[in-house]
Amino acid sequence: MKRRRTAISRVLASLAAFLVLLYVAGAPADAETRILGLGDSLMAGYGLPPGESFPDQLQRALAAEGIEAEVVNAGVSGDTSAGGRARLDWALASDPHAVILELGANDGLRGLDPAETRRNLDAILTTVGERGVPVLLAGMLAPPNLGQEYGTEFETVFRELAEKHDALFYPFFLDGVAGDASLNLADGIHPTADGVAVIVERIMPLVKRLLTRATAGK
Template sequence: MIFLTLGPVAHAEIRILGLGDSLMAGYGLPPGDGFPDQLQNALRATGIDAEVVNAGVSGDTSAGGRARLDWALASNPHAVILELGANDGLRGLEPAETRRNLDAILTTLDEKGLPVLLAGMLAPPNLGQEYGAEFEAVFRELAEKHAVLFYPFFLDGVVGDPALNQKDGIHPTREGVAIIVKRIMPRVKELISKSKTAAR
């Protein structure tokens, strides 16, 4: 299922595109409890007139995100939070493939002059230490290559805690999302600062 919500404010000062998978889409959560909505509310609570566009698609891989990038950019964002790769890891796809897709997305966003916050992901431990290290390196190295803001692990502080995850043990609850928002907020504020600088 595809979600693309623009929020109640049609002309916010800052429009942030959240390009991701089910973690961005808000899988298993009622409307208003997903990451884009909670982030938007948290930003507004600090006096930042922001609109967070939910361009999350449950089950999407980095290849899927790459294929629909132009469609997602139709919302004319000022900045982008890129959260893709979790499903690549769950399916055990080659890290080189994830790298190619994310590299292409970041290249396009750079060409459009859009500041980016890249959210990293860790591979499931059952895939082995070697795969995990190679997979984790994809995000860190691409952040360095493209000189974008980097948040090493999107689920930091939430993963592995039954109280903060739904019954599947993968997707965060409303409370889990709140922790993600709180932890990533400093980086998002940096992203907003970069978007304002780029607009000048």
């Protein structure tokens, strides 16, 4: 059963990468600033109506402020940091000018070794950095039932990697949303469309700084 789940996850990741490639192939050659949203179900928009995912809402919010930017949704539900690392080259085929990295939530939910999460995210940040692409790293908190020691070690991974790679850092992607039943789906984990709107509003200042870095690097 475990092997079957792993095989299914690989197929889903391959399909997501293929869709990103199709999207890029159909995009105009002179596309505006492109932000890659690399993440899991929180990025993919699990359980949300079409057009309400984080990338969709972020792109609209930027447009409302007169900022032309295309936000590519490279989120795969159920993905761990290892899954994101495995499909990184495919995701980068969109040739982004900036990356929002949101991975690790499923590592925490599964109680995976924070050292493994660190290695995977470090590898992703290194690869993106070698391309000269600025990154906004979104942090994550571990479930409280895993204990304080695990939670502290897990949380530290994101902060230290942001410092190491000079990435912009948003400490907790679900800030202002986690624990609020009115902003989450029935599972209590994934945000509603209104919850996503809160995330977009709170992270927007850092996204603007990310775009400033991206523009400087063009």
